[in-house]
Amino acid sequence: DTAVSQTPKYLVTQMGNDKSIKCEQNLGHDTMYWYKQDSKKFLKIMFSYNNKELIINETVPNRFSPKSPDKAHLNLHINSLELGDSAVYFCASSHGGWTNEQFFGPGTRLTVL
Amino acid sequence: DQQVKQNSPSLSVQEGRISILNCDYTNSMFDYFLWYKKYPAEGPTFLISISSIKDKNEDGRFTVFLNKSAKHLSLHIVPSQPGDSAVYFCAATDYGGSQGNLIFGKGTKLSVKP
Numbered sequence: 517d518t519a520v521s522q523t524p525k526y527l528v529t530q531m532g533n534d535k536s537i538k539c540e541q542n543l544g545h546d547t548m549y550w551y552k553q554d555s556k557k558f559l560k561i562m563f564s565y566n567n568k569e570l571i572i573n574e575t576v577p578n579r580f581s582p583k584s585p586d587k588a589h590l591n592l593h594i595n596s597l598e599l600g601d602s603a604v605y606f607c608a609s610s611h612g613g614w615t616n617e618q619f620f621g622p623g624t625r626l627t628v629l
Numbered sequence: 630d631q632q633v634k635q636n637s638p639s640l641s642v643q644e645g646r647i648s649i650l651n652c653d654y655t656n657s658m659f660d661y662f663l664w665y666k667k668y669p670a671e672g673p674t675f676l677i678s679i680s681s682i683k684d685k686n687e688d689g690r691f692t693v694f695l696n697k698s699a700k701h702l703s704l705h706i707v708p709s710q711p712g713d714s715a716v717y718f719c720a721a722t723d724y725g726g727s728q729g730n731l732i733f734g735k736g737t738k739l740s741v742k743p
């Protein structure tokens with residue numbers, strides 16, 4: 517059973533397009549996150565959702581928008597893709613609490629041409 | 630501005646020996662620290678954590694040491710096994726202020742040679 521799953525695993529697209537990455541967790545967690553791992557290998561938080569409310573919104577362009585239809589899903593929508601958006605995007609989830617152990621999905625490698 | 634630094638991009642160790650991975654942080658508000666392990670083409674997986682009220686936490690072959698005055702933590706793996714070969718990320722959080730916002734280091738690639 518996959519705990520945190522993401523689709524697609526690879527995404528190649530042209531500049532200017534709009535794309536979405538889906539994330540689902542079956543752990544019953546109440547918080548989900550999106551991270552971006554850039555070419556320098558830094559993992560940086562983009563968003564998190566707790567009980568369908570955005571609780572962290574780092575300084576990411578507003579072309580990126582998280583959408584959470586329910587507690588088990590947090591999808592990432594990206595409008596007007598740019599070359600610099602090329603990266604690996606990881607979804608994660610955790611159970612609210614101070615341990616902050618986050619469970620990560622396998623990642624989606626986005627390439628913008 | 631890197632708040633969590635892993636200054637060694639790579640480390641090579643012989644099987645059976647000790648692996649020591651280091652991590653430094655700059656934000657004195659951090660009160661919880663975690664290590665994640667990542668294999669190629671997979672997401673990071675949680676390995677071990679430590680609260681700032683402790684200076685050591687042990688789980689099997691993995692031990693994390695925290696030196697708050699030096700703002701330094703280290704992960705010890707004893708004995709190292711080839712399956713430990715992966716990228717290890719140090720992460721830190723100020724739980725009270727960040728509500729789960731983990732700040733990650735850049736990672737150290739560990740290679741354990743048979």
